Amino acid sequence: MSGTRLRALSVATVVTLITGYALAAFVAPMDADQGFIQKIFYLHVPMAIVALCGFIFAGLCAIAHLRTDDAKWDLRAYVAIHISIILGVGVLLTGAIWAKASWGHYWVWDEPTLVSFLIIFLLYATYTPLRFSIEDRDKQARYASVFAITAGAFVPLNFLAVRAATSLVHPRTLSSADNLPGAMRTAFLVCLLGMTLLYVLLWQYEIAHKTTVAQLRALKRRLAGDEGLRPRRSAAPELQVR
Amino acid sequence: MSAAPPPPPSTRAVVGALLRKELRLELRTPQVIPAMALFSISTLVVFHFSLQADTVEGALAAGVLTVTLLFSAILGVNRLFVADHEEGGFDGFLLAPVDRTAMLVAKALALGAFLVVLELIAVPAFAFMLLEPGLTGTMLGQTVATLALADVAIAVVGTLVGALAIQTRARDLIVPLIALPLLLPAIIGTAKLLAPTFAAAGAEALPGRWLAIVGLYDLVFGLLAYAVFDFLLED
Amino acid sequence: MLLAASNVLPDNAGYVAAAYLVFLALLLIYVGIMAYKLINVQRDVAEITELAERRLDTDAADPAGTHDREGTPA
Numbered sequence: 245m246s247g248t249r250l251r252a253l254s255v256a257t258v259v260t261l262i263t264g265y266a267l268a269a270f271v272a273p274m275d276a277d278q279g280f281i282q283k284i285f286y287l288h289v290p291m292a293i294v295a296l297c298g299f300i301f302a303g304l305c306a307i308a309h310l311r312t313d314d315a316k317w318d319l320r321a322y323v324a325i326h327i328s329i330i331l332g333v334g335v336l337l338t339g340a341i342w343a344k345a346s347w348g349h350y351w352v353w354d355e356p357t358l359v360s361f362l363i364i365f366l367l368y369a370t371y372t373p374l375r376f377s378i379e380d381r382d383k384q385a386r387y388a389s390v391f392a393i394t395a396g397a398f399v400p401l402n403f404l405a406v407r408a409a410t411s412l413v414h415p416r417t418l419s420s421a422d423n424l425p426g427a428m429r430t431a432f433l434v435c436l437l438g439m440t441l442l443y444v445l446l447w448q449y450e451i452a453h454k455t456t457v458a459q460l461r462a463l464k465r466r467l468a469g470d471e472g473l474r475p476r477r478s479a480a481p482e483l484q485v486r
Numbered sequence: 487m488s489a490a491p492p493p494p495p496s497t498r499a500v501v502g503a504l505l506r507k508e509l510r511l512e513l514r515t516p517q518v519i520p521a522m523a524l525f526s527i528s529t530l531v532v533f534h535f536s537l538q539a540d541t542v543e544g545a546l547a548a549g550v551l552t553v554t555l556l557f558s559a560i561l562g563v564n565r566l567f568v569a570d571h572e573e574g575g576f577d578g579f580l581l582a583p584v585d586r587t588a589m590l591v592a593k594a595l596a597l598g599a600f601l602v603v604l605e606l607i608a609v610p611a612f613a614f615m616l617l618e619p620g621l622t623g624t625m626l627g628q629t630v631a632t633l634a635l636a637d638v639a640i641a642v643v644g645t646l647v648g649a650l651a652i653q654t655r656a657r658d659l660i661v662p663l664i665a666l667p668l669l670l671p672a673i674i675g676t677a678k679l680l681a682p683t684f685a686a687a688g689a690e691a692l693p694g695r696w697l698a699i700v701g702l703y704d705l706v707f708g709l710l711a712y713a714v715f716d717f718l719l720e721d
Numbered sequence: 722m723l724l725a726a727s728n729v730l731p732d733n734a735g736y737v738a739a740a741y742l743v744f745l746a747l748l749l750i751y752v753g754i755m756a757y758k759l760i761n762v763q764r765d766v767a768e769i770t771e772l773a774e775r776r777l778d779t780d781a782a783d784p785a786g787t788h789d790r791e792g793t794p795a
Contacts, residue, residue: 338740338743341743364667367664378653386718390718391650393710394707398667401703405699405703406671408695408696
């Protein structure tokens, strides 16, 4: 993405996020059951939705990679999973805080969203060690793509299973994004949009960075030969730049 | 004039040949099945001591059996591709003009067969050692049905993860790390199906919803594994 | 309007603040890591500029090509 568009995206992200959270703080009414704690909902649920969509998007990029054998798609999948994992950490932490505030415990098994997220996080946390332990670049990229596709297919199944398994004793407050009254719904949607823009923005930044580093390495190789390069083993996909 | 080359063998014939090879290897030098069986019995003993329970029933019994079978299965998955990788079996297979997913099917069937033998040993052991309610016909039937679905899940996912891990340097570590979260929906379903089966008052009906979920899981991952396995075998 | 109306924030406002601070912290850590990576990129660019200038100097010093880059005489 070019510099000007990246800048425009950054501005749009900041504006949307600030608007969203201002709406959540000042315009959206106080929730009847949970009171002020419910405001966490405007942060936690968009993060969760965007992280999950990110994982599925990574699976789609991985399919494109296996079909076209173009390293660009592998890079996109890698970065998508990377950022989704960071958001996943945020989901788990904010979820724990919410759980402590609502029910007095930092972890509750009754929230299917949180439990599903823990499982998904445990799975995707193996992505980078898996990449790191395969030395051949092509094989690494291919196996990582197989993993990303399998894990992407796993995400909806996991949600289904955990949701079905969780007892209905406690109402599912975190995941009930459906019956929201007007002002709450607007605030929520703006926050969701802002979080999506943030994800796209961070994704673009990381891809730009990695592409730049690949170009710099190629330049160095042309100027100084292979001795000029610092040897590196990394889990990140390596782009071949002419 | 030279004769036309013989047509390549059908996939079914290939799968059959590979499966026979796997079973014959295991029969000749039994390694995997005795290890899994012994491990499962040791695990049952560990459960007795760590739960401090003489007998278990209901949800607890379902959990004990599910965990025991799962962890013993992981042992089997770890060994599934080792012989091929070390002895060069992959290369030989790749040179043959056959459909590569035949290896997936054959390995999954072999792993499934090993799991069935494991369960023939572990489930009676579990019933004698730890299970509170006596073994009835309904209970047995329901257990068989549940474990059949679970075995498909473990066989498919185990083969996929085993193939993924065999090329890495830390394969024994990677397999449980990836396989356990991936199998969780099937584990949840298995436990939910076994819990009413092992109820103290006698086996209750199987919840249909969980049969559907585990069945769906088997279908989705079966198709997925079939689609991606090719990419794991390219060199 | 709602916050202005109740002049005192409820007691469990601390939890909400903590959650939003977690989000902010994650963002700032990310920005910090990107800044560190940017420093590395700038260092690489400096190295490459130096290598390129060295190249141009050796070219300028011998336009007839009596040496090639590896230093063996033509």
